Each structure stands twice: as C-alpha cells, then as structure tokens.
Amino acid sequence: xxxxxxxxxxxxxxxxxxxxxxxxxxxxxxxSERIHHxxxxxxxxxxxxxxxxxxxLERRGWIKALWGASENNRRAKFYDLTPxxxxxxxxxxxxxxxxxxAVAQVLxxx
Amino acid sequence: xxSDLAIxxxxxxxxxxxxxxxxxxxxxxxERQVEKYVQSGLPLDEAMRRARLEFGAMDGVKEDCRExxxxxxxxxxxxxxxxxxxxxxxxxxxxxxxxxxxALAIGATTSIxxxxxxxxxxPLPYRDAGSLIVLNETTPKVGTVSVSYPNFLDWxxxxxxxxxxxxxxxxxxxxxxxxxxxxxxxxxxxxxxxSMLGVRPFLxxxxxxxxxxxGAPAVLLLSFDLWQSHLGADPNAVGKTITLDGRSFxxxxxxxxxxxxxxxxxxxxxxxxxxxxxxxxxxxxxxGDLDVIGRLAPGVTLPxxxxxxxxxxxRLEKDYPATNDQFGVSLTPIRDQFVGDTRAAILVLxxxxxxxxxxxxxxxxxxxxxxxxxxxxxIALRIAFGASRSRIIRQMLTESFVLACFGGALGxxxxxxxxxxxxxxxxxxxxxxxxxxxxxxxLLFAAGVVVxxxxxxxLAPALHSTNPNVQSELKQAGRNASAGVAQNNLRRALAITxxxxxxxxxxxxxxxxxxxxxxxxxxxxxxxxxxxxMEMDLRTQQYSNDPAIINFWQxxxxxxxxxxxxxxxxxxxxxxxxxxxxRADISxxxxxxxxxxxxxxxxxxxxxxxxVTALGIPLLRGRTFTPSDNEQAPHVGMINALLSKRYFPNGxxxxxxxxxxxxxxxxxxxVGVVGDTKLYGLANPARLEVYVxxxxxxxxxxxxxxxxxxxxxxxxxxxxxxxxxIDHDQPLFAISTMNALVSGSVSTxxxxxxxxxxxxxLALTLAAIGIYGxxxxxxxxxxxxxxxxxxxxxxxxxxxGMVLTQGVKIALVGVAIxxxxxxxxxxxxxxxxxxxxxxxxxxxxxxxLMLILVAMLACYIPARRATRVxxxxxxxxx
Numbered sequence: 001x002x003x004x005x006x007x008x009x010x011x012x013x014x015x016x017x018x019x020x021x022x023x024x025x026x027x028x029x030x031x032s033e034r035i036h037h038x039x040x041x042x043x044x045x046x047x048x049x050x051x052x053x054x055x056x057l058e059r060r061g062w063i064k065a066l067w068g069a070s071e072n073n074r075r076a077k078f079y080d081l082t083p084x085x086x087x088x089x090x091x092x093x094x095x096x097x098x099x100x101x102a103v104a105q106v107l108x109x110x
Numbered sequence: 111x112x113s114d115l116a117i118x119x120x121x122x123x124x125x126x127x128x129x130x131x132x133x134x135x136x137x138x139x140x141e142r143q144v145e146k147y148v149q150s151g152l153p154l155d156e157a158m159r160r161a162r163l164e165f166g167a168m169d170g171v172k173e174d175c176r177e178x179x180x181x182x183x184x185x186x187x188x189x190x191x192x193x194x195x196x197x198x199x200x201x202x203x204x205x206x207x208x209x210x211x212x213a214l215a216i217g218a219t220t221s222i223x224x225x226x227x228x229x230x231x232x233p234l235p236y237r238d239a240g241s242l243i244v245l246n247e248t249t250p251k252v253g254t255v256s257v258s259y260p261n262f263l264d265w266x267x268x269x270x271x272x273x274x275x276x277x278x279x280x281x282x283x284x285x286x287x288x289x290x291x292x293x294x295x296x297x298x299x300x301x302x303x304x305s306m307l308g309v310r311p312f313l314x315x316x317x318x319x320x321x322x323x324x325g326a327p328a329v330l331l332l333s334f335d336l337w338q339s340h341l342g343a344d345p346n347a348v349g350k351t352i353t354l355d356g357r358s359f360x361x362x363x364x365x366x367x368x369x370x371x372x373x374x375x376x377x378x379x380x381x382x383x384x385x386x387x388x389x390x391x392x393x394x395x396x397x398g399d400l401d402v403i404g405r406l407a408p409g410v411t412l413p414x415x416x417x418x419x420x421x422x423x424x425r426l427e428k429d430y431p432a433t434n435d436q437f438g439v440s441l442t443p444i445r446d447q448f449v450g451d452t453r454a455a456i457l458v459l460x461x462x463x464x465x466x467x468x469x470x471x472x473x474x475x476x477x478x479x480x481x482x483x484x485x486x487x488x489i490a491l492r493i494a495f496g497a498s499r500s501r502i503i504r505q506m507l508t509e510s511f512v513l514a515c516f517g518g519a520l521g522x523x524x525x526x527x528x529x530x531x532x533x534x535x536x537x538x539x540x541x542x543x544x545x546x547x548x549x550x551x552x553l554l555f556a557a558g559v560v561v562x563x564x565x566x567x568x569l570a571p572a573l574h575s576t577n578p579n580v581q582s583e584l585k586q587a588g589r590n591a592s593a594g595v596a597q598n599n600l601r602r603a604l605a606i607t608x609x610x611x612x613x614x615x616x617x618x619x620x621x622x623x624x625x626x627x628x629x630x631x632x633x634x635x636x637x638x639x640x641x642x643x644m645e646m647d648l649r650t651q652q653y654s655n656d657p658a659i660i661n662f663w664q665x666x667x668x669x670x671x672x673x674x675x676x677x678x679x680x681x682x683x684x685x686x687x688x689x690x691x692x693r694a695d696i697s698x699x700x701x702x703x704x705x706x707x708x709x710x711x712x713x714x715x716x717x718x719x720x721x722v723t724a725l726g727i728p729l730l731r732g733r734t735f736t737p738s739d740n741e742q743a744p745h746v747g748m749i750n751a752l753l754s755k756r757y758f759p760n761g762x763x764x765x766x767x768x769x770x771x772x773x774x775x776x777x778x779x780x781v782g783v784v785g786d787t788k789l790y791g792l793a794n795p796a797r798l799e800v801y802v803x804x805x806x807x808x809x810x811x812x813x814x815x816x817x818x819x820x821x822x823x824x825x826x827x828x829x830x831x832x833x834x835x836i837d838h839d840q841p842l843f844a845i846s847t848m849n850a851l852v853s854g855s856v857s858t859x860x861x862x863x864x865x866x867x868x869x870x871x872l873a874l875t876l877a878a879i880g881i882y883g884x885x886x887x888x889x890x891x892x893x894x895x896x897x898x899x900x901x902x903x904x905x906x907x908x909x910x911g912m913v914l915t916q917g918v919k920i921a922l923v924g925v926a927i928x929x930x931x932x933x934x935x936x937x938x939x940x941x942x943x944x945x946x947x948x949x950x951x952x953x954x955x956x957x958x959l960m961l962i963l964v965a966m967l968a969c970y971i972p973a974r975r976a977t978r979v980x981x982x983x984x985x986x987x988x
Contacts, residue, residue, distance in 0.1 A: 028135065029142040047139055048166050048174065055178035070138070072145075077135045 190508035212517025215470030217524030237308020298384035314363025326382025356651030510568025518560035609924020635787035637726030638848035642822035712798035732782035886972035897984025917969030
C-alpha cells in the first residue's frame, strides 16, 4: 500500500492546530487524530512536531492550556484558542488562501 | 507578550512542575496511542512497539518542547554549569592546574591593567579634559622650558583658538609653627584657574578676577588634605588666617579631595599675590617654574591652536629679540603631560602580560584537548543519543567558562593582593599621582578577560572533539588511539604558538636587561656612595639679604661638619639627577659678540668649597674653591670639561674670564675645570656647566650634601638637630641618599625590567609545560609503535633522539615565528632602550638558544620514559 501521507509544508502545522482548536478545546492526541481524520488520513502530525508547536503557540499567547478530564476520564492537558489566537487564525487562513490561489493560478496558466 | 513572559518565568522558576506536566502530557499521548492500537486489534506489546516507533526519542521531543517554551538557553546554561562543575570536580588534577594557570595569567593581566587604567585611561578630574592643553616655551638649547609671565600675558591677549588661558606658577612654601617645620607645595594661579578646569571649591569661594592684579590681598585655598591634617577639618576654616613664610594669609576656601593640579598641590593663591613686588613677574626673560594651561575654544583642533600659537611666538620673537630669540612654543594635551614618558613602558608591559595570557590559554586549551580525548566516548555517546553538535559545543564552552570564572576570581584576588606591592614598586612620577586600585573599570576588564579566555581556550577543543571526522576516526581506531592526526596537529600548533610568544617576551626582557646594564655602567660624573642630600629653602622674610643667607649656610656647614661620622659637608644648587635646574646665558671674555640666543647657556651650580670633594667630582685642571673665595675676594668660577672643550679648545682656560648675561655683570675668573656630571638622567648627554662659590652668589634654596663614613641615612636626625639649633622653623625636605637618586632616575626602566622579566619567566615556564604536555602525550600514544621499534632492534638512543627531535622541531618552528615577530615588536619598545639596538643579534640568538634548550629539557623527561618502554608490555597493550 503506497503511503498516502504527505509532509506538511513549513508553517502549516500552526494553522492546522489553530483551526482544529477553533472547534473547541482539545488535548494533543485528539488534535493529531482529528487532523488525521479530517484530512482523509492524508495529513499525519508527528508528536515530535506537534508538542513543540503547541508549546510555541502557548508561549505566543494564541492558545492557552488547562488541565481537564479526557474522554476516558483521565487527566489531560487541553488547549483552547485565545481571542488573539482566533484573530491569528483568521490572518493565517487569509494568507493561506492567498498563497494557494496564487500557486493554483501559476500552475493553471503555466 | 505578557503570556510569553509569564510562561518563560514559570518555566524558569517552577521548572520541576513544568517538567512534570510535560512528562505527563507526553505520556498521556503515548498511552492513548497504545490504547488505539489495542482497540484496533493489535496485541499490547506490538501496540506499544508501534507507538514507541512513531513517537521517536521521548527526550528529543521534550528537549524541543523546552526549546519552544523559550527558557531553553537559561535553563540549559544552568544545567551545563552544574554539569561542568561536576566534571571539573571529578578531575581535580586537571582542574587545579588549569585554574592556577589561568589565575596567574589573569591576575597579572588585571594588575597591569589597573596600572594602565590609573595612568592612561582614568578620567581626569576636570571638565572636558580633552580640550585642556599645557603650553610651554621651547628653545633649541634646552628643549621645553617654563613660560615667562609677560609672554603668558601676551599669549593670552593674542590667542583666539583658546577660550581661556591661565598661568600656574609653582611656589614652595615653608610651613612653620607646628611640631616640625615642613615644606609644602603651592601654586600661584590666574583667578579663572579652577573654573576653567571645572573644579568647584569644597568649601568657600573661588578667586575673584581682580585678584590677578599685583597688590591682591593674601588669600588662599587649602588642599583637602592640608585642611584635614592642619586644621582638623574645621568647617569654619574659611575666614581664618594662617602664617606662611612669615606672611599672614586668609583662607577663603578648601579644594575638593580629588583635586590634583600638574603636581602635588597643598594650596593655591591668586597669581596677584605672587606678582606683588616681584620683579620676576615683569621680566620677559625670566622663565622659572611657570606653566600655562589653556582650554581650546569650541571646534578648534590642536594643530590649529598650535599654528596660531607658533605665529604669536614668532611675533614675540621679533618684538623682543633680547629675551625671546629662538623661543618657540609647545602644546601638550593635559593627559600626555600627566603620563609623560611612561606610556611606552606601560603599553609594553600590557602587551607582555597579554602574551602571558595567550600562552596560559594555549596551555589550558591543550589540557582540554587531552581531556577531550579521554572524553570522546562520552561525547560520541551523547551524539548517538541525539544531542546536536552545537549543543555539545555549548556545553563544553560552558565548562571552559566555569573554569575561567574560577581562574578569574582567583586571579582578581591575586591582583588585589599584589596591587599594593606593584603600586609601591612603581615610582610616583610614573603614576603621576594616580591611585592604582582594583576598581569597577578594572573588574569589568577582568570579566572581559575571563570571557575572552574561556572562548580562546574552550572553542578550539570543543570544535575539535565534536568534529564529525574526529568522531568517525575514533570509532574506527578502537580503544587505543584516543586522538587522531588532526588533534596532534592542533596540539602542536598550540605548543608552537606558546614557544613563539615566550620568545617575544624573552627578547623584550633581554633588551631591557641589556639597556639597564648599559645605563648603570654610565659614569654619572660623581660618586654617589655614602652621600646624603637634603634641600632647604630659606624664607625670604627672615633671610632677605646676602649676609643673613651666607651666615645661615655657613653655620649649617660648620655644625654638620662637626658631627661624628661626617667626612665632608657642602651646599650646592642644581645637584645631579634631582630635576632641579638653573641655567643662564654666559658671555666669554674676548669672544666676538653673539646674537641673542646663541650664547653658551650652561647650568649654574652655586656651591660651597667642599662640593666637588663631597660628590667626588674629579678636578681636571686648576683648583677647587676654598673658604677664602668669599664676598670680599675676586670673583672666581669653575667650568666643566664640556664647556672647556667647546669654548677653549686649545686648553688655555685657567685665568680666562666669563660673566653671566650679555653685558654689565662682573667678570668671573676661571680657576678650575671639573668633570661633567649627569644632571638630567643617565641616558641623557652631559651639558655645559659652570660653578660659582656660594659666598659670591647667595642663594636661598640649596641642597646640603653630606658624605659620611658609614650609613649616611643614619645622620638625618643629627642634621635636623643642627638645623633646628640654628633656626627651629626651617624645614628640610627632599631627603635622599645620592644612591637612591641614581637608582630612582632609572626606576621606570627598572620596574619595567622586573615585571617584564617576571612575565617572561612565567611565559617560559608555561611554554615549557606546554611542550612537555604535547611530547609526553605523543609518547604515550606511540607506546605501541615504540615497542615495535624496540622489538625490531632499534636502540634506546634512537628512540631518545626520535622523541627529542619531535620536540626540537616544535621549538624551532616556534623560535622562527617568534624571531620574525620580535623584529617588528621590539621596535615598539625602542624608546625604552638605551644604547642597545632593538635588533641586538646577541640577545636574539641567546634567547633563541635558551628557548630551544628549555624545550629540549622539557622533552627529555617524556623521551626518557619512551626509552624505558618494555617491548613485550607495549605489544600486549594493543
């Protein structure tokens, strides 16, 4: 079976995390599962990059962490969007849109 | 950004909690993943294996998270310091040697820097000191001389490049009426003096502008020290009167404690006090102890000011040919005036001590390399566990830094301990009144040195032992080869560097030794042994006429000559090497009239009959003075050999006559010719001299010269007693043995030599240790090879030669590089040298041989060890 996964382009992981958290607070594992499912099993976030990214976003103040109970009732660290994170998500979405449109345009005309 | 700070701070101060959370968070993820696989039907062990594979190295993820949180640098620094301390504690031998080496070098560097700072860098206690310029007159016959007061007034009136200009006239004052009469040093200054320097009186007022004029009231400002010592720091001192030289002065203020004029200052009076009834102030040809200080107008450069002043001097020369012919002007920034000619010595010493520091760093780097070789396994292991190269380099640098900090702390302690000794060793005139201390600037410098040193000796080994090539080489070579070719090359390069730096220092020390030796061989023209000198300056109020003055000196001579232990006693002016001078034009009878400025301009000694005997100045022709050369007798004089040779080349000199000035004075008959004496330093050529008997030229300020049969200094109190019995208010000052004056005149050179010698000995020792380390390490590495050679029949002699050759090669390359560099560097110290070329071949060859010899000795021990290798053991060792 050929591997359907593709590597994430630089900088898109933050966007994906913010987008996922826009639906509600989640812990790390759920975030990676969700991205995996929503992308039809194409995008797979490695833990090695997920957690440093979460900690980085937290430091920037775009997400905040809180401890809560997981779906199977265990203590887990949940992340949630902050207001500035929400703004950042909008900015990044627009940027992304611009970028993909531009790339599509180039690919279409060339 | 607040969240950023909060997270960083939390991570820093609640590290444990943050770590636990991180651990918990990652474990949760891992377990959920395992659960997921188990739910999808995998057996537990397979599920865990897959999850672990996906997860990768847990530690790596943690590390990345820490980095993402941003406390990484500080936190790992803490870890590294901790780790470094542990590593250092585990190798006490290495640590002690490295720290001591660094401490010696950093201590020496810090001490010398504190001197350099005090003399060359310390901010002067004046406002905008950079635009303060000291002005003097110059004449080709003498060089720089004092300024006459009328010339100063004309300079000040004509100059536009100076916004302010003041005269500063040194005045010696006898302070009497207390326990022991003493001599204090004062300045008569133009009233704007303090305000121009930007100095405010600590108490009381500054001088008024009107106090410049003759007839000014007798007011003064006391130094802070004198106010403390003589007035008990009386807060109501202002308005009180004190008596100086029999005159009553009103205290109008006290100077601040850090005040320092061009020389030690006990008090200042307005120049109007000095000009009152003072003929010297009106005579353009009188140039005695008066300096001029000016402040450059805003935007004016020194060359502009110099050009203007030279123009003014040239105009005065034309207007007043009788007094100003060939007199120019010199401008010196006030800092240079303070520093004088010690700049070169201090810079040479600082350069030397920096070399010592570099050698010490090279040595410690070598130690690190040896230890790095022993630690390669540890490093390889850490790289295998995912540590990045930069991370390991950072950690090794931290270790060097910790080591350097210990070395630095100990070094600064050494500097603080030795600074008093060094300050005492260094002559006062070299320090120009500056206090040498380990102050903030010095500590900052020491901290800089520590950081620099840590980088110098830490970076090369760190880069080296983490070098991927070295690492793979090590893996291949197995357990025995703990260092490869690259490392040996690096270590050899370090040893070569040490050798060449040590050679440069030794050349410097060698040149200084030879200079000082040559200088001490110079015949000063007199015999300084067992001679005591002391100065007295009679108060003009009590001793206002010649008979009173002559009577006082005669009584002193009679009293002192009668003391037991005194061989002979004399008085004289302008004693050699004391910085005192009194020069005058003379005209010689029968010579064609000269144009002003080209008359002979000898130093004038006014002496009693025993002077040349007491000082041991040889009488070459004729006779010396006798007691009968008195006021009533015909005027007689003696001249020195140089004057005789230059103006009486045919030797027909006795009975010839000269007179002071150009006309009008009495003729003086030459009755004797004596040898030249060195008045202005042993390194300087002799000058023209004339002598006249003190009874025919009464002088208030004279030096008493006592030749004793034993230790001259023991006579001091007896002589004080004699003087006190004649006039109990008369202070004696500048008490010194003639030998001390001679050695004091070369003290800058001597101290430079002592310190340079010390530093080069240190450098040589360190370099020897360095080369010893390289060779003995290489012998240890080559044990196997040497064993094979011996097993195959090589003689022990061959092995010895082989190892020594290795050492000598290093030494030779070091010597070659060092010699080349020395040729350039030695020239920098040529101003410190005396009758020695900066490229003296004997010194260069001698030093090179010495260094090679020391290198061979250092290599001999490991070479001997190599010859004792047992082939069987060595072969089994592999």
